[in-house]
Amino acid sequence: MVMRDVQPGQRNEAGIAAVKAELAAALGAKFQTGQSFREQHAHTTTYLPSQLPDAVVFAETVEDVKAVVKACAAHKVPVIPFGAGSSLEGQLNAPSGGISLDMTRMEKVLRVSAEDLDVTVEPGVTREALNTYLRDTGLFFPIDPGANASIGGMTSTRASGTNAVRYGTMKDNVLSLTVVTANGEEISTGTRARKSSAGYDLTRLFVGAEGTLGVITSITLKLQGIxxxxxxxxxxxxxxxxxxxxxxxxxxxxxxxxxxxxxxxxxxxxxxxxxxxxxxxxxxxxxxxxxxxxxxxxxxxxxxxxxxxxxxxxxxxxxxxxxxxxxxxxxxxxxxxxxxxxxxxxxxxxxxxxxxxxxxxxxxxxxxxxxxxxxxxxxxxxxxxxxxxxxxxxxxxxxxxxxxxxxxxxxxxxxxxxxxxxxxxxxxxxQGKMSFLEEEAGPALALMRTIKQSLDPDNIFNPGKILRPAR
The missing domain is CATH 3.40.462.10 (FAD-linked oxidases, C-terminal domain)
Structure with missing residues (x-):
């Protein structure tokens, strides 16, 4: 029974209690522990059993994201980024408990450059909302996974969809990101330039990482003419x-x-x-x-x-x-x-x-x-x-x-x-395809583990996803 073999992780009860107290005091109504909030944020659209977080934070600013990550890093508590909730392989579950970081209120279109055919958005902006916003510019964002997913979630899962045969997938359409890393700092992974030979391609590292390496706070995207x-x-x-x-x-x-x-x-x-x-x-x-x-x-x-x-x-x-x-x-x-x-x-x-x-x-x-x-x-x-x-x-x-x-x-x-x-x-x-990734990636899986350990040494970012806990 591979697919239901989703085991609970080890809980850090003292750390979770400390983070809850700290964030409740700092964030007020943005911090929620009600059962209905927790159940909604463990929702999976598969039959994998839900594993609820201990609390939900509705981030509204980058500073909110930094506060959550810093608190969770200090107490070694998981933080699970949450977009529109349409993930299909248990990406939103909290096997070790922790904080679900809901990004839906970060929904601003920060900048549009019609001349350069690009746009920068916060992660909670949805695909349909972005194209409605762009309608008068004569431009559109072509990636269409079907569901009205958030741009942050689409970036994190390297989404594609019906238009991919012509316009590519998210990895082809993201120019750069800002990301809050494990030390609570926000970094930029690139520029608005259409190509670059400067250093490692950090943008592609975070695109498709499913929230396991950091929390995306803005995305700069390529646009197309209607x-x-x-x-x-x-x-x-x-x-x-x-x-x-x-x-x-x-x-x-x-x-x-x-x-x-x-x-x-x-x-x-x-x-x-x-x-x-x-x-x-x-x-x-x-x-x-x-x-x-x-x-x-x-x-x-x-x-x-x-x-x-x-x-x-x-x-x-x-x-x-x-x-x-x-x-x-x-x-x-x-x-x-x-x-x-x-x-x-x-x-x-x-x-x-x-x-x-x-x-x-x-x-x-x-x-x-x-x-x-x-x-x-x-x-x-x-x-x-x-x-x-x-x-x-x-x-x-x-x-x-x-x-x-x-x-x-x-x-x-x-x-x-x-x-x-x-x-x-x-x-x-x-959670659902970890065993198949092991078969597909082979020895390359060890390099993935090295990257995860380097960027997230305390395993706070969406633990128990993509890579099984080290045995």
Whole structure:
């Protein structure tokens, strides 16, 4: 039972009591110990058991963050950064207790430079709020993980999503950070320059660290111009392989597709029922093209020819904003559509990523695994970068059902690693995938431990995540 093997850590009761007293006196109403606050901040969107913090601090300024980190460092007490709460692998749990540091009130857009196409925000700014703020500038921030995640959380988990095939992931779009380190000081990891050869790339070190190396207090991001024209549509295929062949050919031909998403037949069934679509229940690609009045129809026509060559059906595309919005709303609601297939069951979403040349094989083998083990599990994937998600629906009160799910997750992760891929393209490691990271990273894991020990010698930053405690 690997996935539920989430053990409580060693608690520092005296230190926790001292920190609670110190922060209660210093922060007033920003400091909360109520049960409901603590339960909300241990929320995980998997079936991993919740492990509550001892208190929650609602930081409003960098000085609040520094006060929490300094107090926790002095008494060797954990501090767990909290964004929008949508993490999927137990990143928000507090196995050794401690302080949940809620960053949602740090929600200012600090600076926009339309000329330089960049923006600096506090970590609590959400993706949707940022794009609303930017609307009048003609710019937008393209990373779209589906959920209205906070920019701080997206940075910490190295998020990506449906637009990644064209615009990259968070690691490609963060120019620099400010971070509060273990000694309570705020550092800058870089500048606004688009490139640099100056020293170690500290920005990339903190992007994806899941709060285990420091607390991010601001993020400087690249922006993009809002496209003159956007077109999108759907195309069905007889098999997953045929759909993946079309994806590979599209990428190889250099067609600048902005989104190219794969939904299997079960996921299409779910979306039809939940979002009112009327698509044929078969492997289907959802696509979107960004460009000009001239280029978007051309790109759509080029894809139509590729789809036909790969055995696909007619590619139906539209530039109508309302029709596109309905299509992508259905895609973003795929998780809830999948859950609605069996409302009485729990849901566990997991992801892997492989080279796109291996995507068809990995998905096909995964579907065979699902069928052979009697599982209900729709699949949706960011086909353009080889990343796909499986939503496993199961009875979390039935030990046999749990064992089936956990066995499947182990096989899925090892299958992806064996194909030259990774155990997670988006969800991160957290608590749930530590054993798979050990298999994937091998000897490099020791270097990760060295970095963690160097930057966080007392292990106060989100302990028990990414790396298992040293044995």
């Amino acid at each position: 496209p003159e024209k956007i077109g999108g549509g759907v195309c069905g295929f007889p098999t997953v392989k045929a759909a993946c062949d079309a994806v590979i050919m599209t990428i190889q031909m250099g067609i600048p597709v902005a989104r190219i998403e794969l939904l299997d037949a079960m996921q299409i069934k779910a979306c039809n029922a939940y979002s009112g679509l009327t698509l044929k229940e078969q492997p289907t690609l959802f696509l979107e093209f960004h460009g000009t009045e001239e280029t978007v129809p051309l790109q759509s026509e080029q894809f139509s020819m590729i789809a036909q060559e790969c055995g696909g059906e007619e590619f139906h595309w539209t530039a109508n904003a309302e029709e596109r919005a309905a299509l992508w709303k259905a895609r973003h609601n795929a998780y809830w559509a999948g859950r609605a297939l069996a409302p009485s069951l729990n849901g566990f979403s997991t992801d892997v990523c492989v080279p796109i040349s291996k995507l068809a094989d990995c998905v096909a083998e995964t579907q065979a695994d699902i069928e052979q083990n009697g599982l209900l599990a729709p699949i949706v994937g960011h086909a353009g970068d080889g990343n796909f998600h499986v939503l496993l629906l199961f009875n979390d009160k039935d030990p046999a059902d749990i064992e089936r799910v956990e066995g499947f997750v182990q096989r899925l992760n090892r299958r992806a690693i064996a194909m030259g891929g990774t155990c997670t393209g988006e969800h991160g490691i957290g």
